[in-house]
Structures are given as C-alpha cells and as structure tokens.
Amino acid sequence: MPKYEEPFGLPARLLSDPEMIDACRKRDFPRVFTLAKRRGGFHASLIARRCDLTPSRVGEVMKGERQIRDIGVIERVADGLRIPGHMLGLARREWETPKALRGDTVHVEQRGPVVVPGQRPTVASALPSVDLDSILAAASGPRLSPSTLRALQASIEDYWRRDDQHGGEVLRPAVVGQLRYVIETIKETPDGRFRRDLFGIAAELARLTGWTHFDARQYSQARMYFAEALQLAKAIDDRQFMANVLACMSLQATYEDKPADAVALSTAAQDTTRGHGGTPRVMAMLAMREAFAHASTNNRSAAHAAIAEAHRQFERTSDTDPDPSWVTYFDEPKLIVDTGIVHSRLGEAATAEPLIADVLRRGHGANQRGRAFHAFWLATTQLQRGNRDQACHTATVALESAAVVGSERVTGHLREFQQRLAPFGKEPAAVMFEARLRAMLS
Incomplete structure (x- = not known):
C-alpha cells in the first residue's frame, strides 16, 4: 500500500481558483477550510495541526458555528495552509520570500503547469511563480x-x-x-x-x-x-507627513473609544509640524482633527477652540502654498462639513444641520464613501432634532452610497443609526429604513 504523504500547502490550482480567492478576500473561513478539505487534501485534523487550532474548533468553523477574526489566528491559517498573505489582506509572509533573497541556498524545482484535459488553462498557469x-x-x-x-x-x-x-x-x-x-x-x-x-x-x-x-x-x-x-x-x-499619520491614528483612536489617546495624538501631530514647514492647509486639517478628538470627550470649549483655529488657518491658505498632494482634499466644503460633524458629535444639532446639508447638496462626484458618511451625519442631526421621517429618508441616501462602497466603517455608522431608531421602531419610516438596511447587509 503506498504511503500517504501529507500535502505541504494548498495546491496552486486551488489558490488560483476564483472561489478560493473570493473566500480568502472575504475571510470566509468556513469556505476556506471546506475547500482545503475537499480540494486540497487537508482533512480537519491536519488543518488543526498546521494552524495550531483544536480539531473541535476547526469543525465548528467549518459548520459556521464559530468565526475567525483575531489577526494572530488568521496569520496562523495563512502560514499553516501556505495561503499567500495578500489573499487574506496580510503583509507578505516570511516563507513567501525566496531563499535566495534571504541569503540561503535555494533549489529551484522545475515543473510545468498542470493542465487538466478538456479544461482551459487559468491565467495563473501562464504566469511565473512568485518565487x-x-x-x-x-x-x-x-x-x-x-x-x-x-x-x-x-x-x-x-x-x-x-x-x-x-x-x-x-x-x-x-x-x-x-x-x-x-x-x-x-x-x-x-x-x-x-x-x-x-x-x-x-x-x-x-x-x-x-x-x-x-x-x-x-x-x-x-x-x-x-x-x-x-x-x-x-x-x-518629513515632519508634515509624520503629522498626517499621527492625525490618522488620532481618528482611529476616536473609533476605538480611546478619547484621551485621540487628543494626545492630534496635539502631537500639530507639534510635529508647527515651525517645520506645516502649511496653513495642513495646520487647518490637523486642528480639525483635534476638534474631532475633543468632541469624543464632550469637551465643548476645547472643541470650539480647535474649530476656530482650523478656520483661522484655512483663511490663510493660498494657491501658491507648497501644499503636499495628500492634503489637497481638505478644501472649503471639507472644512464646512467637518465643522458640522463636530457640532453634531457635541449634540449641537441646530448648528450642525445646515452645514452638513449644504455640503451634501453640492455633491461628491465619484466619492461614494464621502457621500454616505455625510448623509449619515445629516440624518443623525435630523434625528437629534426630532425630524424622524426626514432623518430616515436621509439615512436611505447613505444606504444607497454605502451599498456600492466596501466600508465597514460606514456600515457600522448605519447600524448605529438603526439602534438610535429603536424607540421609534414601529413608525413606517423606521420600518422601511430597517428593511432596506437588512437587504443591504444580506
């Protein structure tokens, strides 16, 4: 009887299959494991051993009873099944780098493409290997x-x-x-x-x-x-770009419910570039990011002061400023709508609504995420003011844009809006919005 040899990794023909590519892109591990078992020769116990999981957990994942979301576990799956990092949205894995580039000796095995009779070769079969x-x-x-x-x-x-x-x-x-x-x-x-x-x-x-x-x-x-x-x-x-990155990290801290970190990062961003070439447009963007951070702590006076500083800096902008390309998005409409969003975060809906509505009327071109994001905040201010029918109508506008852009951040905001509608869940406008949200999420 021939000796059974465990597969080293998933075969190339499976990794290039559209179904596996789609499953990895969506991090749909029930599908990934099922395909690995049926078409890659990886039975459940082998998957468990290679990925440092328990067999029972692998079985639960394959049945859809458990999810894999922890990044450390996802990396173990990539390494255990030899799934290239980019397929799962990860950085390039160490084993993907050829030994020749790591300073070791390398043995290149010459092999031709596998062609199944009667089957058209895939694009991947015509390409050189990654190594x-x-x-x-x-x-x-x-x-x-x-x-x-x-x-x-x-x-x-x-x-x-x-x-x-x-x-x-x-x-x-x-x-x-x-x-x-x-x-x-x-x-x-x-x-x-x-x-x-x-x-x-x-x-x-x-x-x-x-x-x-x-x-x-x-x-x-x-x-x-x-x-x-x-x-x-x-x-x-590059002090200006360092400040830009710190501003991104500040915004993320507001989403992670770390308001003190958000404030510290936003002020550090301004300190990093102040006096080191920061243009007025850059300083205006950074001041607005500080306003977002203070709003997350509900510090009204500090948020209002940061808004005033953002507008003061923006008034100093000129077409001749040596602005870096990454800050050109921060134009007058962006300044206005962000001002409105900060007021909305502070619960100052009467001030926020006309600012956000004005920018939404101007349009966003091809920026579907911006349109969805701003429509959500306008709906939020309208709901704060008690205009529930109008708020649901505006939130539906956000849904239309969210449906064509893959942004879990926007989707999360729409779920938040749904939760705020809960006390009015039997009203027709709320029922219609929730039905459309469920349809989009499905």
Missing part, C-alpha cells in the same frame, strides 16, 4: 528615473480615488505588494535624491494600507501600518 518572479526582479535590479517615481506617485493617487469610489479592501493586496516592492528597492538604492523620494512613496503606501484596514475596522493591522508609515517618514524627517 521566480522575485528572483528575476532581484537579478535585474532597480531601474530608477524621475518618470519611475512619477508613475509610482500617480498610482498612489489612483489608489486613493478608487478607495473613495469602491473602498480599499479590494485594493489592499495590490497596495501591499507595491509597498514591499518599494521597500526592497530602497535597500538596493544608494543614498541620494531617488532614495529619499522612495522613502516618501513607501510612507504614503504604508499609510494607505493602514487606512484600508482602519476603514474595515481592522484596528490592530491599521496601527501596524500607520506605525510603519511614521517610521518611514521619520527616516527622511
């Missing part, structure tokens, strides 16, 4: 030029546009891949202008990756990438 691709890239070395740097910067701007339109979860694997490529290029680039520019690009990619995790409410991963962005910016003493 071979990395080896060839390392052998060719970086070919840097001003046009290369412009192309990398343009791709970041495109990622942000697509993040606004569709959410960042789908973009994340591509962004992480580009981040790791830039970091490897930095290691091979001598000191000089190109190296400094590469550090700046890597910092922006790390912040974008952190933002996509934050928007998905995956806070531990977001914090890791924000910290990486901070270190990359610090390496080239």
Whole structure:
C-alpha cells in the first residue's frame, strides 16, 4: 500500500481558483477550510495541526458555528495552509520570500503547469511563480528615473480615488505588494535624491494600507501600518507627513473609544509640524482633527477652540502654498462639513444641520464613501432634532452610497443609526429604513 504523504500547502490550482480567492478576500473561513478539505487534501485534523487550532474548533468553523477574526489566528491559517498573505489582506509572509533573497541556498524545482484535459488553462498557469518572479526582479535590479517615481506617485493617487469610489479592501493586496516592492528597492538604492523620494512613496503606501484596514475596522493591522508609515517618514524627517499619520491614528483612536489617546495624538501631530514647514492647509486639517478628538470627550470649549483655529488657518491658505498632494482634499466644503460633524458629535444639532446639508447638496462626484458618511451625519442631526421621517429618508441616501462602497466603517455608522431608531421602531419610516438596511447587509 503506498504511503500517504501529507500535502505541504494548498495546491496552486486551488489558490488560483476564483472561489478560493473570493473566500480568502472575504475571510470566509468556513469556505476556506471546506475547500482545503475537499480540494486540497487537508482533512480537519491536519488543518488543526498546521494552524495550531483544536480539531473541535476547526469543525465548528467549518459548520459556521464559530468565526475567525483575531489577526494572530488568521496569520496562523495563512502560514499553516501556505495561503499567500495578500489573499487574506496580510503583509507578505516570511516563507513567501525566496531563499535566495534571504541569503540561503535555494533549489529551484522545475515543473510545468498542470493542465487538466478538456479544461482551459487559468491565467495563473501562464504566469511565473512568485518565487521566480522575485528572483528575476532581484537579478535585474532597480531601474530608477524621475518618470519611475512619477508613475509610482500617480498610482498612489489612483489608489486613493478608487478607495473613495469602491473602498480599499479590494485594493489592499495590490497596495501591499507595491509597498514591499518599494521597500526592497530602497535597500538596493544608494543614498541620494531617488532614495529619499522612495522613502516618501513607501510612507504614503504604508499609510494607505493602514487606512484600508482602519476603514474595515481592522484596528490592530491599521496601527501596524500607520506605525510603519511614521517610521518611514521619520527616516527622511518629513515632519508634515509624520503629522498626517499621527492625525490618522488620532481618528482611529476616536473609533476605538480611546478619547484621551485621540487628543494626545492630534496635539502631537500639530507639534510635529508647527515651525517645520506645516502649511496653513495642513495646520487647518490637523486642528480639525483635534476638534474631532475633543468632541469624543464632550469637551465643548476645547472643541470650539480647535474649530476656530482650523478656520483661522484655512483663511490663510493660498494657491501658491507648497501644499503636499495628500492634503489637497481638505478644501472649503471639507472644512464646512467637518465643522458640522463636530457640532453634531457635541449634540449641537441646530448648528450642525445646515452645514452638513449644504455640503451634501453640492455633491461628491465619484466619492461614494464621502457621500454616505455625510448623509449619515445629516440624518443623525435630523434625528437629534426630532425630524424622524426626514432623518430616515436621509439615512436611505447613505444606504444607497454605502451599498456600492466596501466600508465597514460606514456600515457600522448605519447600524448605529438603526439602534438610535429603536424607540421609534414601529413608525413606517423606521420600518422601511430597517428593511432596506437588512437587504443591504444580506
């Protein structure tokens, strides 16, 4: 009888299958484990052993009775089943790097693509393996030029546009891949202008990756990438970008219900760039972030003072200011709507409503997440003022935009609105909104 050999990792044909790709992207581990068992040769006890789980837990996950959300467990699943990190929204795993790039000897096994008779080859079968691709890239070395740097910067701007339109979860694997490529290029680039520019690009990619995790409410991963962005910016003493990252971390702290941290991070952001090239637009954005932080502690006087400082700084802006590209989004409508949101957070609905409504009427172009987010806050102020029918109508506008953008942060706000409707749950407008929310979530 031939000896049974345990599979080393999931076969390439399964990892390139659209069903497995979709299951990994959604972190649908009941499907991942079921596919691993049926088509990858991983029975439940083997999955448990490789992923450092109990067999009973694996069985419960496969039945849909338990979920896997802890990032540490997700990393063990990736390593145990040899699922590339990008498929699960993780950083590149150590075992994905070829031994040749780790300084060890490497044995390259030559093998042809597996073709099943009568089956069309997949796209993946026509591509080089990850290991071979990395080896060839390392052998060719970086070919840097001003046009290369412009192309990398343009791709970041495109990622942000697509993040606004569709959410960042789908973009994340591509962004992480580009981040790791830039970091490897930095290691091979001598000191000089190109190296400094590469550090700046890597910092922006790390912040974008952190933002996509934050928007998905995956806070531990977001914090890791924000910290990486901070270190990359610090390496080239880019004080303005360091302040930008600290401001992102402050906003995340408000969502994690850590108001003291939010205030400390927002004030540190301003201290970091004050007197070190911070333009009026940058300082206005940072002051508004401080206002958000104070609102989370319900400190009215401090929040109002921060709002006043944001408006004072914004009045000093000029078209000739050397604003970094990442702050150009903070225009007059953004200043106005953020002012309204801070007032709403403080319970000052009468002041907040006309500010948010004015910006919502102006439109958001392709920024579906911004439209959903602002519609939620307008609905919240309307509900605070007792206009329940109008609030439900506005919240439905938020639902329409939320349905086309993958943002757990926006979805979470809509669930909060549903909870605030609970005392009025039998009213027709509330019943209709809840039905539409359930339909969207399903």
